[in-house]
Amino acid sequence: MSSYVSATAEDRAEMLATIGVSSIEDLFTDIPAGLRLESVVDGALGIGPGHSEQEVYEELRALAARNVSAEDELSFLGAGMYDHYVPALIDSIIERSEFLTPYTPYQPEISQGGLQAMFEYQTAISELTGLPVSNASVYEGPSAVGAAGYVAKVSNGRSRFVISRGVHPHSRETVRTLARGWGTEVVEAPLRAGATVLPELGDDVSAVIVQQPNFLGAVEDLTGLAAAARDAGALTICACDPLPLALLKSPGECGVDIAVGEGQTLGNRLDFGGPSFGFFAATDALLRRMPGRIAGETRDVDGKRGFVLTLQTREQHIRREKATSNICTSQALNALAGVIYLSWLGRRGIVELTELMLKRTAYARERLTSIDGVSLLHERPVVRELALRLDAPVARVIDRCLAAGVNPGYSLARDYPEHQDGLLVAITERRTRADIDRLADVLGAAVAAERSGVRVPA
């Protein structure tokens, strides 16, 4: 089989002759030898000669077979992305070509469906967060946190962010990376007994950034944190897990100025980490600082209800380098999955779903901490995820569980050196009581085996 190159050797010779060079290599003479790969084939890249399509298929299939999907094991892995059930309804709607293929709906006269979907999405996010304005989505959770930091920076011009250690490590990293460019200093507020402890806030603090529930699964005293920030004249940014908001007091009611978060849990599968979407909602006062697009409701010349992109004067195609953000690719399709999911659940359904998680997580908390060598890392209320402390090497315990077909959760040692013994366990509605019992058996056996010094089965 030949490779997919349309030009023949004769074609190439003719093209080279036309531009007056003798070989393809001659095209690269301007690149210093030290920067060139000597030869792509068997060279520095270590890539062999070309393969036929069938050979490539077999190789990729073998590679893909090494992946373990959340469908193939009993998974209690969470730490920011969660294995919720995604109804077939979502795919059947988002795969319609009207939704699947369009670009930004700048022309309302041909984009009413997409704009209305955005508007409905914004309404849902606004209701969930208890904040009056939502944009049409951003890339994902961590960049939403970063974008919120920028809004705070330009709105009050202060020089420092205080970010809780309970904020997802990826979000903290993103904020640090972006803030370095703006010249904003980032200081971390520690966790004590699972909850954020704010330092004294000076008048240089632009924003206090927290997460609800935090990375250790703990429900924070959001009202107290927001009040402390407000007293110091700082904004409060909260990264929220959207489903627990069905039960918790909304960020808006707690005094949060900007509520952002990862939208994956709303109708998007794990999909090996993405794509997903981030949501972004804020107070009226910050409306004109918000990043990205906002769909608005209006009336056409005949008085009929219609939708448009509004407040576009903030955006990059008009404001150029002074735009509020440089978000180009909308995550509209993922956000659409989000609003379909929320509509599918309904007002009562989302509460029932979250109550179910709350009950199962409470059961898991009780069941797992009755195991010898397993205790709670903190005592704070939890909704879908709990942090445990193992009296055995966590990585080895995880390996033992994996060998038994159970992924017990996330080792906290990776991001929290102070919690070498920490294991984060997520319980979605897909994990039944029987599944939790199975986890308890497997985890219990693994911890016991490690504590008695039995070798890991090969």
Place this chain on the structure above:
Amino acid sequence: MSDASYPEDLLYHPEHDWARLQDGEATFGITWFAQDALGEVVFFEPPKVGVAVTKDEPYTEVESVKAVSDVVAPLSGEVIEVNTALADKPETINDEPYGEGWLVKVKLSDPEEASSLLDAAAYQASLA
């Protein structure tokens, strides 16, 4: 909308701003030309009282249906008063750019700077 006019008693900055001087203080606004180019003004976010403004540098923004534009300070000083009435009626900037549509009052830090501004005739000539 008002008719084109450029009062004789004002000083003008080439970036389409005006200043009315009085006892070491000045009132700033945007010119008829500027408001006409912007179109209907829908939002004005005043700077905070007490902040310093620098001649030739942007100190605030006006938003019209077409664009958000920087407003450049014609002179340097400290903001001592802002036109809060514009919050509810930003279109006053279009209707009375030299009267009720004023933006801020500033205590000048260097009144000598005024000598570099244009008079009404020179400013109008620059528009031609």
